[in-house]
Amino acid sequence: MENYLAFLNSNSDFTSLKDLELEKKYKVTNFEIVETKYGPKLLVTLDNILKVILPDRFTKKFTVNQIEEMNSNPVKFTLIYIGMEKKCNGYSRHLVTFE
Secondary structure, three states: OHHHHHHHHOOOOOOOHHHOOOOOEEEEEEEEEEEEOOEEEEEEEEOOOEEEEOOHHHHOOOOHHHHHHHHHOOOOOEEEEEEEEEOOOOOEEEEEEEO
């Protein structure tokens, strides 16, 4: 609930993955590819409220046809944010899973 209030009170149209509650299931209500200054990105809308841009590795996984198919499917996916993972090369990455 606190995340929703923080989102509603913010000036940003987007929510960062790190601001999502850990282990909470969010209903994905829309997938879309958006053009950013860093190139195309996969944007997901969660619970019809939160807009989150996923890391590049997710953008590369889906074709436009797959995204259209997921959006038209009456059975919706859930996104679960697991947290950050430290990699052996010193970098970190967001861990996300879908059900």
